[in-house]
Amino acid sequence: MSLAIFDLDNTLISNDSDYLWGQFLIDQGIVDKKIYMAKNTKFYEDYQQGTLDIIEFLQFSLKPLSEHSLEQLLKWREQFIFEIIQPILLTAAQELVDKHRDNGDTLLVITATNRFVTELIVKAYGINNLLATTPEFKNGAYTGNVEGIPCFQKGKVTLLEQWLKTSTETLDGSYFYSDSHNDLPLLKKVDYPIAVNPDEKLHAVAKQFNWDIISLRD
DSSP states (O other): OOEEEEOOTTTTBSSOHHHHHHHHHHHTTSSOHHHHHHHHHHHHHHHHHTOOOHHHHHHHHSHHHHTSOHHHHHHHHHHHIIIIIGGGBOHHHHHHHHHHHHTTOEEEEEEEEEHHHHHHHHHHTTOOEEEEEEEEEETTEEEEEEESSOSSTHHHHHHHHHHHHTSSOOSTTOEEEESOGGGHHHHTTSSEEEEESOOHHHHHHHHHHTOEEEOOOO
8 A cells, every 4th residue: 555646736637726726716716717717827928937926826825715705615615527628527527436446545636726726626526635725714814825834845745754754654655646747746756757638848757767657638
């Protein structure tokens, strides 16, 4: 039995849930369309290029959580999952997850996208362990700040190492599936790094180190 780690966006699902959540807020008229769309697109482009300022992005992306009640946010999230996320869940991804589960492996998702957006997506695949960027929650409401360190790039490694200290799992025989060069710090830590529909930079590195390259797109 081993630890099977999965990235979420563009790995287990066929798009980026962080970006899509921002677009959902725009489409619902929850945020200013002109201002929010330009910033949301720019941050996503920075992410793809590997130049994202994660603190600046989180100040932007978590702010709407602080401006509405938890009750309203949960209603919007339910709609978001049903209308936007369910159509981009991947059959091949579920089959891969199930294969690891049947092998007795421990399943874990590590994602930069915040926990509020991702926790129900991860549960849809039957995965109980999630490491994600955590929005600060106090007195029954989100503050717009981050709790702890962002789960991004080297931060994923740090949070995984902290998690391992509280569990019986190790990285012996571990797998990590990801599409993004932003995940290279963690891909280099596991025994079996696997590039999933990789971006250009990750594809080049995977070829260089002879990592497996797979597709989970239907």
